[in-house]
Amino acid sequence: MRVAIVTGSSRGLGAALSEELLTHGFHVLGLARTAPSGQLRGGLRFVRCDFADTGAIAAVARPEFEAIVDAKPAAVCLINNAATIDGVGVMGALEPSTIASSLAVNLVAPTLLSNLFCAVFRDEAVERRIVNVSSGAAQSTLAGESLYCVAKAGLEMLTRSLADENASNRLDAISVRPGIIDTAMQTFARSRSQTALPSVGLFKGFHERGELVPPDVVARKIVARLVLAPVESGRTYTYAEL
Secondary structure, eight states: OEEEEEESTTSHHHHHHHHHHHHTTOEEEEEESSOOSSOOOTTEEEEEOOTTOHHHHHHHHHHHHHHHHHTOOSEEEEEEOOOOOTTOSOTTSOOHHHHHHHHIIIIIHHHHHHHHHHHHOOOTTSEEEEEEEOOGGGTSOOTTOHHHHHHHHHHHHHHHHHHHHTTTTTEEEEEEEOOOBOSHHHHHHHTSOTTTOTTHHHHHHHHHTTOOBOHHHHHHHHIIIIISSOOOTTOEEEGGGO
């Protein structure tokens, strides 16, 4: 039995990843703030989890992780996909609560889940992998999206740290910059004002030039290349490499 844990599983790339994993015979645990629309497919278990509420994440996830251990899987993969760009705005115009919430979802939550994953899934006979969904924003600044950029840069360092700390056991950690995906996050970015998001023209350009890729296309590439195939632990993969 192979199990995948997908955060942000109810829509966008997370929903597409869950569907693709199910087609490959994985059991999927979906963690998200809102439930997926429609009837849940067989093999998918959904658990509600608000990643902005960092104090509750471990309490929600630990019993689910421990239940997976009890099922004795041959492989288990955590995909830290959940993200938000609700913290759009230039420095000096952001509310403290917005900063805290944005970094909680985009960086603190995946760190907490990775820590829990390492604590619970200790059996080196089990193939274990953590996939952190990053962004080109990890290395290129976007005016008005500093919080998102900071969090993604931190997420890639988390990946490298996980790989270094687990170099001698059977746990791999990688990051992926999945490219420009046609999701609600892109729609939200295009709707912002120039004042709030000085880089809004970049997002409008992606849409106008037809450069947005459907989530299911990206999901197929990620699962095939980064979940099913061997990987180089600690590496950040780009969409072109999938």
